[in-house]
Amino acid sequence: MDEQIVRIPVDMLKEFICEVFMRCGIPNDDANICTEVLITSDLHGIESHGIGRLKMYYERLKNKLQNPITNINIIKESQTTSVIDGNHGMGMVIGFKSMNIAIQKARQFGIGAVAVRNSTHFGIDGFYALMAAKEGMIGMSFTNARPCVAPTFGTQPTLGTNPIAFSAPTDEECPFLYDAATSITQRGKIEVLDRAEKTTPEGWVISKDAKTMTNPNDILSKIPNQEAALLPLGGEGEILGGHKGYGLSTIVEILSSALQSGAFLFQLSGYDDKGKATHFRVGHFFMAINIVNFAPLDVFRKNIGDILRSLRASLKSPGKSRIYTAGEKEFEMRKFIHENGVPVNRKLENDIKYLQEELNLKNYNFWA
Amino acid sequence: MDEQIVRIPVDMLKEFICEVFMRCGIPNDDANICTEVLITSDLHGIESHGIGRLKMYYERLKNKLQNPITNINIIKESQTTSVIDGNHGMGMVIGFKSMNIAIQKARQFGIGAVAVRNSTHFGIDGFYALMAAKEGMIGMSFTNARPCVAPTFGTQPTLGTNPIAFSAPTDEECPFLYDAATSITQRGKIEVLDRAEKTTPEGWVISKDAKTMTNPNDILSKIPNQEAALLPLGGEGEILGGHKGYGLSTIVEILSSALQSGAFLFQLSGYDDKGKATHFRVGHFFMAINIVNFAPLDVFRKNIGDILRSLRASLKSPGKSRIYTAGEKEFEMRKFIHENGVPVNRKLENDIKYLQEELNLKNYNFWA
Numbered sequence: 001m002d003e004q005i006v007r008i009p010v011d012m013l014k015e016f017i018c019e020v021f022m023r024c025g026i027p028n029d030d031a032n033i034c035t036e037v038l039i040t041s042d043l044h045g046i047e048s049h050g051i052g053r054l055k056m057y058y059e060r061l062k063n064k065l066q067n068p069i070t071n072i073n074i075i076k077e078s079q080t081t082s083v084i085d086g087n088h089g090m091g092m093v094i095g096f097k098s099m100n101i102a103i104q105k106a107r108q109f110g111i112g113a114v115a116v117r118n119s120t121h122f123g124i125d126g127f128y129a130l131m132a133a134k135e136g137m138i139g140m141s142f143t144n145a146r147p148c149v150a151p152t153f154g155t156q157p158t159l160g161t162n163p164i165a166f167s168a169p170t171d172e173e174c175p176f177l178y179d180a181a182t183s184i185t186q187r188g189k190i191e192v193l194d195r196a197e198k199t200t201p202e203g204w205v206i207s208k209d210a211k212t213m214t215n216p217n218d219i220l221s222k223i224p225n226q227e228a229a230l231l232p233l234g235g236e237g238e239i240l241g242g243h244k245g246y247g248l249s250t251i252v253e254i255l256s257s258a259l260q261s262g263a264f265l266f267q268l269s270g271y272d273d274k275g276k277a278t279h280f281r282v283g284h285f286f287m288a289i290n291i292v293n294f295a296p297l298d299v300f301r302k303n304i305g306d307i308l309r310s311l312r313a314s315l316k317s318p319g320k321s322r323i324y325t326a327g328e329k330e331f332e333m334r335k336f337i338h339e340n341g342v343p344v345n346r347k348l349e350n351d352i353k354y355l356q357e358e359l360n361l362k363n364y365n366f367w368a
Numbered sequence: 369m370d371e372q373i374v375r376i377p378v379d380m381l382k383e384f385i386c387e388v389f390m391r392c393g394i395p396n397d398d399a400n401i402c403t404e405v406l407i408t409s410d411l412h413g414i415e416s417h418g419i420g421r422l423k424m425y426y427e428r429l430k431n432k433l434q435n436p437i438t439n440i441n442i443i444k445e446s447q448t449t450s451v452i453d454g455n456h457g458m459g460m461v462i463g464f465k466s467m468n469i470a471i472q473k474a475r476q477f478g479i480g481a482v483a484v485r486n487s488t489h490f491g492i493d494g495f496y497a498l499m500a501a502k503e504g505m506i507g508m509s510f511t512n513a514r515p516c517v518a519p520t521f522g523t524q525p526t527l528g529t530n531p532i533a534f535s536a537p538t539d540e541e542c543p544f545l546y547d548a549a550t551s552i553t554q555r556g557k558i559e560v561l562d563r564a565e566k567t568t569p570e571g572w573v574i575s576k577d578a579k580t581m582t583n584p585n586d587i588l589s590k591i592p593n594q595e596a597a598l599l600p601l602g603g604e605g606e607i608l609g610g611h612k613g614y615g616l617s618t619i620v621e622i623l624s625s626a627l628q629s630g631a632f633l634f635q636l637s638g639y640d641d642k643g644k645a646t647h648f649r650v651g652h653f654f655m656a657i658n659i660v661n662f663a664p665l666d667v668f669r670k671n672i673g674d675i676l677r678s679l680r681a682s683l684k685s686p687g688k689s690r691i692y693t694a695g696e697k698e699f700e701m702r703k704f705i706h707e708n709g710v711p712v713n714r715k716l717e718n719d720i721k722y723l724q725e726e727l728n729l730k731n732y733n734f735w736a
Contacts (some may be wrong), residue, residue: 026375083663109447109448110447111481113478116730151679153685153688154683154691155683159679164616166619176618178616180612182612184602208683233601233613234601234602234613236685240552241553241613245602248546250546251534252680254672258663258672260663265675289481293449293629294483295628303625303629303632304622306632307618307632307633310526310632311618314526315525317523317578320521320522323519326618361709
């Protein structure tokens with residue numbers, strides 16, 4: 001955060017993001033969905049997946065690595081399930097439509113699940129889980145991603161950061177929201193430390209010879225060459241449970257790929273055999289569980305609220321004044337960002353100026 | 369393993385376990401289910417949840433803390449969902465019947481999920497996930513448990529070890545099977561180290577003042593007094609992702625309790641307000657996903673097999689000759705135990721002899 005120089009009001013930024021997407025040929029409704037996903041990331045304080053990725057989307061669209069028009073095909077369907085081909089459209093639109101299908105099925109039959117292939121970067125995983133929570137359901141969302149995590153006893157980036165998202169409504173203003181990589185950390189956090197010229201904590205990343213790496217710049221340059229790898233949750237080896245994080249990551253890979261015969265592991269590098277950039281071909285898995293099939297919604301809301309309040313009331317560690325439950329930090333950040341605007345560091349400022357230049361969008365007065 | 373003195377053939381041990389359960393008043397069919405769950409734990413090499421717990425079941429039954437006759441009530445039902453009250457019967461029978469209901473629903477509608485309240489110790493979580501895999505489905509099983517894990521920034525044992533189990537069939541002999549606590553470790557492993565007079569690794573357990581504890585005997589005596597707590601996967605604080613293990617544990621607690629208004633967190637201590645031992649009131653959540661609703665079973669089997677083989681073929685760490693995928697170790701252990709028998713250490717030998725004495729089952733010639 002040291003390098004932060006300016007904050008842009010949320011509404012102004014949303015308008016800009018949406019206009020960039022539309023200038024890329026994305027239809028109005030779809031551009032609104034993409035914007036909503038990106039800004040939600042910034043509102044949650046997850047800077048790696050929000051406006052910070054707009055330039056990446058722009059360039060992938062410009063280079064025809066993904067399609068601005070999102071045509072999804074339903075490959076297979078039953079009362080509770082769908083298999084969808086995203087045809088390399090916009091990942092956020094594919095994710096939004098797929099989770100809506102899961103929600104519709106859950107409303108009718110109690111549970112709905114949708115497996116997706118040939119998708120692209122879909123932003124934060126938590127967005128889709130939250131969609132279900134807003135409908136009074138439990139939502140789950142999983143995705144695979146380009147290889148950067150080593151399996152236990154290995155050093156090669158093989159698995160993606162493969163996040164798990166889980167959301168449920170509560171009797172409080174703040175929903176329960178878990179949204180986390182199955183690795184200890186993810187590339188975005190290392191990029192933040194790199195820009196701030198800080199080191200990464202020991203135990204996050206290993207080299208090809210299984211030594212801890214702590215230089216962010218070194219790490220970022222070596223992951224693509226398979227000379228550095230992130231570690232799964234639980235760390236290296238089995239002593240602190242690294243095999244558990246690795247196993248959870250494998251589960252996410254299975255759900256995101258095996259059910260729809262999609263690409264997996266090394267196939268998600270984003271490059272073909274000749275080293276040419278290609279479609280991303282990422283896979284997702286969405287699930288919605290209709291709470292009213294189990295209990296009246298207000299009863300469930302109170303039950304989960306009681307669990308969360310009981311956790312927060314648990315005895316604190318010395319020097320700690322508060323125990324959080326999942327979703328609270330994002331909820332508080334959302335309020336803060338709405339009041340103060342989205343933080344823009346030097347690199348992001350350059351990205352935005354580049355897009356303004358490229359697309360002739362200089363009417364946005366961000367830098368006054 | 370240092371202390372191991374004898375191995376008992378699997379079939380002989382199964383017969384004994386089943387007879388103990390029947391002498392406790394458990395009907396024949398139910399005793400067979402309970403035996404199958406316990407012996408599966410020993411076959412998987414999870415000594416903490418197998419025959420090692422038989423004495424505990426015997427004593428809880430003798431003290432009327434759970435019922436030998438398992439009457440389950442279906443409280444609420446829809447095409448894909450059930451809420452079940454286990455009425456403090458045998459957890460393994462409750463789990464077995466509940467997962468079978470989920471499997472039946474999945475066969476008919478694609479997905480089935482069952483939430484259970486008022487259950488008791490149900491053995492290893494993985495048994496129920498495996499039931500679905502044997503039927504060509506993805507199986508998931510979750511349970512809460514007595515408080516022993518501290519939330520991030522806390523020191524009080526608040527959450528259970530809250531395991532996640534996930535299983536799926538593959539094109540290999542060995543199914544994919546993930547079965548792990550959301551904490552770094554569990555009490556059983558600390559008991560094993562205690563008997564072997566070894567220390568626990570740093571980072572597994574903290575004291576009330578958030579200091580690492582490494583004396584197993586000290587740890588085991590202090591957890592019930594809330595003066596020691598296991599740490600969630602990812603360890604203390606947030607630097608290595610402890611909040612992720614804590615969040616996953618919270619998800620398991622929500623699924624295992626909030627959907628059926630069951631007991632949670634401190635309510636699962638096994639003691640009432642006056643310190644008297646009481647019903648355990650644990651909750652479970654089971655899910656089955658019918659793979660054929662997504663893809664032909666043989667296609668899925670090959671897809672998942674390809675993922676697992678690709679993981680195993682990933683580059684090894686220096687000095688490591690093999691990368692495992694979840695379920696392989698259990699599968700190999702199963703073969704080994706079938707050939708060599710179940711290991712019985714001194715404490716377990718004493719437990720078995722005690723049960724032989726109590727129930728007049730001296731005809732079993734374990735110690736020849």
